[in-house]
Amino acid sequence: MGDLIRLPLPQSEPEPLWREAVGDALRSERNDRHERIADVADRAGVSPQYLSEIERGRKDPSSEVLGAIAGALQLSVAEVAHRAADGLRRGPVCLAA
Template identity: 60%
Template sequence: MAGSPREPLWRHVLGDYLRRLRHRRGQTLGDVAARAGVSPQYLSEIERGVKEPSSEMIAAITGALDVTLVDLTLGVATELSGVRADAPARVPAPVGPQALALAA
């Protein structure tokens, strides 16, 4: 659709999310990279959205950050849906009879 903002790529949102997790924990690229078994340069490329890591690499990095794959996936999916993971959760709009009662 012309004029609509483009949906961000998974790797960009993933990288930004991983960077924020690392910063919140006060860890350096070198610290996390060493624990994950990757070079700091490669981790930096992932965080900047330049590289699209394999699922094995994502698992190694999340392990190094002490976060589960489920939590990481939910956080990234939440951001892709338009809600930042560090923002308060949205309350879904009522559906079905509740919505009709509210509209009346």
């Protein structure tokens, strides 16, 4: 009679993936600078298609690639990580049309 039975917590929306938060932070910075994806990709030494996939959260970049992209945007990897973490804390944003 002393056993505690834990009931599962109700599931809300799944947490966004880290790669999605990083991609959002990179895309937001690029857009704030009014830069084309091709220009940032060229400076970072990656293909525009690969950068696009990273920004959309489809690819998880290595630390070297993330460093190159962050540097192309004049950011540190730590700043990108901080912005991504802030985005996760705020949660998903719903935009009205």
